[in-house]
Amino acid sequence: MNIQTADLCDANEGRVRIVMPMFRSYGGRRAFGGPIATLKVFEDNSLVRSALESPGEGRVLVVDGGGSLRCALVGDQLALLGVKNGWAGVIVYGCIRDSKAIGTMDIGAFALATHPLKSIKKGVGERDIPVTFGGVTFVPGHYVYADEDGVIVSEQALL
Template identity: 45%
Template sequence: MTKHLATCDLCDAYKNDSSGDFRVLPPVFRDFGQQRRFQGPVQTVKCFEDNTLVKAAVDSVGYVDTPEGRVGKVLVVDGGGSLRRALLGGNLGAAAARNGWAGVVIDGCVRDVAELAQQPVGIRALASMPLPTEKRGEGQSEVAVQVQGVWVRPGDWLYADEDGMVISVKPL
């Protein structure tokens, strides 16, 4: 497993980066999972009040095997910032943990907060909302997304800890 890199240290090292290769997510996300620190390569989903593709992602293998060992991926969900429906709940949080995901970051809401807190995975979202989504089969996977105005692309690396979340085009 990769050693955790502190987001403050990364920001100190890359604060003058003007290439766009290093980005910081705004401090609007709350922790809902058991893991406060997580990192890994990004997989993306873009959806709005329909979690069909979120379910498909967390039900799939959430890690990659590398010469250095197994590395959990981070699912980044562009939910359009909606506060009207929850894109992840207890069952999907358990699936993410069971399938080896390092984390799930949702620009939207979650539900079943007590259940999510028991899952050994990083889960961040804007808020909790008890109302589930409709299942319409809509959305896109593995596309560039905007999360709170910050571009996140499949294959980027996300680093999260108690201080915040940062994105890099490559592992740091």
């Protein structure tokens, strides 16, 4: 899939929402996109694991981690689950860890930053609900596209 968010914005003016620039790319797949699946968690990655253990079918897991910079919500083991189960990528409004290893994997991974500390595991959070950050609401089933120029969201597939 050849994703260029700048071109998608030009071709779909007024039909895409642009996420404020805040993310860094850490995955081996530099450009990615697909239908959105969502999680809302805070410093607990239990639901992230269960989501990435399930069939991804080319979807992008959007994790609203509340913007926490105090621990990581995705590491190399979870990213590898995402690769094995067919996820196109993860976008984490929070931190990841094991960035060097994730950079070698065939998965997109955007996050605010890296952090070496793992999260707690209490199984707390919500899944498949609209989540809002970066000035955009991510709705399950809508589409997200990401590359080195940024992240955009659309109600329908653009590719």
